[in-house]
Amino acid sequence: MLKLLGRKNAFNVRKVLWLLDELGLPFEQEDWGRDFRPTQVPEFLALNPFGTVPVLLDGEAVLRESHVILRYLASREHAWSLYPRGLVQRAHVEAWMDWVAYDMTVAMRGGYLGGELGLEPWAQPQFREVGQAEYAKRMGQIDAALADGGPFLCGHEFTLADIPAGFVVHRWFHLSKLPEKPAMPALGAYYERLSERPAFRRHIRNGLA
Template structure:
């Protein structure tokens, strides 16, 4: 059985859990991270030298990086609805997944760490304001994309792009910042909320 190592409240672990829910894939979850088993041990670092979650163990091999894990699971189980086989259609999905992992994550990090995690290392008020502003700017770009598709991130069909960005949406809505009215995001949120995987691993009260 697939083994997932990671804390179930982690946004990156929840990407994998939601993907498993969409596939209908059974797994064993071992809690690793703050408050659980440590990730800095020699044993864990052999699995992921970065000391971060999630890590999966499948067919005796370890794999890390959450978006890569999601792509692997969709591909292995033939879920071309979640990750198309046609190269350009697949690249469109991966483009938005990569944007989430690079541009969007970098934008929200300071504001989220300050306002939700209450990190003493993120106490610069000006930096919080700048982070929130950039976060809102990028969410407006996503809103424009969704207004164009009138459905999901990459078109009429739900894909892995909706998984990773749906969790980002939940985090944005859960963080106490001023947010501009972005109606396409609101409609998308309502559409995602019809999916059991999103209700369990996304809009479940955890930012």
């Protein structure tokens, strides 16, 4: 039985929960992290010395980092429509996953943690304003990509690319403290398209930002 360690309201844990649901996999889940069991105790650090969630246990295998776990689960289940075996198609999927992990960092810290939640030090004006502008810029890039292709990020099929990206799009539509939010019709249509998926509704568009 798969076991997922990490609180169900954590950004990176919710991505894994979404995929587990998409795949219909049975699993156990334990809440670790903020307001739950601390991840800095020896029991958890023996599994992940970085003390971050999620951690996935699959028999003797211990995996960390949400995007690694997404790729592992799709490969484990031979879910090739989500994670293509062809190297070029797979590279396109991974490019979007890495884009969220790297290019969205400033936007998520300044624009969401600082601008929306008011968490320090990201709530300082220099972080918040840059992050908010960066968030709008990056969402514009997704909007343009979808307008040029779609209906999903890598074409006609829903893939792993849409899980990390779909989550940051969800948060974009929950930002309430931006000075202005430009119209992005392709992005809005994409959000509604993802919302047709029951797993997205259960784990992402479920009342939490």
